[in-house]
Amino acid sequence: MNIAQKMQAALAGKIIVRTWWGCPGLSGEAFRAWFLTCLMAKVNRDDGRRWRRLTADFQTSLRRDARRLEDIQHRIIHRQFETDIFKRRFGHLLTKD
Numbered sequence: 001m002n003i004a005q006k007m008q009a010a011l012a013g014k015i016i017v018r019t020w021w022g023c024p025g026l027s028g029e030a031f032r033a034w035f036l037t038c039l040m041a042k043v044n045r046d047d048g049r050r051w052r053r054l055t056a057d058f059q060t061s062l063r064r065d066a067r068r069l070e071d072i073q074h075r076i077i078h079r080q081f082e083t084d085i086f087k088r089r090f091g092h093l094l095t096k097d
Contacts, residue, residue: 058083069093 001009009015013028026034053059065086068078077095081087 062086 006015006017010017010027010031016025016027017031018025019031019034061082062085065081065083068081069086069090072078072090072093079095081090081094
């Protein structure tokens with residue numbers, strides 16, 4: 001049974017879905033209400049960073065950081081990354097001195 005079939009079965013009330021480890025299980029209308037609430041929360045989340053990541057400048061910075069990461073693996077020294085994504089995930093690989 002694939003995910004689309006499971007969604008249809010849950011919405012029809014044929015199966016019970018546990019949405020988190022403490023959930024007793026949802027089916028039918030309860031599952032639909034939970035799913036729509038989660039979907040609307042994700043759509044309406046006000047995250048200012050999301051549009052910035054689509055710009056050409058940001059994509060160029062990501063490519064430069066990716067190149068720096070490749071260089072670090074070949075023991076070439078770098079002292080900074082441009083983007084917050086790389087700083088957060090790979091900042092420990094930068095040279096401190």
